[in-house]
Amino acid sequence: MSQQQELAAALSRQRKELEDIIRAKDRELEESKGKVQMEETAAQFTDVLENELQCSICSEHFIEAVTLNCSHSFCCHCILEWRKRKEECPICRQTIRSQTRSVVLDNCIERMLESLSETVRDRRQQLLKERKALKSTLSESGSSSCDDLSSIQSVSTDSSSDTEEPSEEGDTEENPVYYII
Structure with a gap:
């Protein structure tokens, strides 16, 4: 073999090794992107939980x-x-x-x-x-709990009428109509 052929073979081997290294680094990069995306998703979940799904009275995540x-x-x-x-x-x-x-x-x-x-x-x-x-204590004392509440509880804003029928004026912002279900 001539020196040129040996040199070409050595360059070919080095090129193949470099291509293998590049493929390995690409896989590593893809895996790290996946990890970063998972971390970002977890951070977004935490952000939503901490800022949107907390009770403003007790500052805990909603319970019931x-x-x-x-x-x-x-x-x-x-x-x-x-x-x-x-x-x-x-x-x-x-x-x-x-x-x-x-x-x-x-x-x-x-x-x-x-x-x-x-x-x-x-x-x-x-x-x-x-x-x-707390719920057990309240129910023993006779206080209402969320389980006692019907799906919707409403009161009429018109105190002169005891009926729950809609007024003739209809449902307006000044005089809303509510139904007890």
């Missing part, structure tokens, strides 16, 4: 979430305690006319917590136990 007629949500226990003092939304101060259990929010929180740390999940379990104990 309840949504009011004004569309603000709270823990059932928290809003029941709040309503003992005031019949208005703690956020917008609109009169509370109805509240509805939001199982969707509870399920969403539970699913998101599955992907978070064990510490966060343990804290949630502790809170659930505490709230369950």
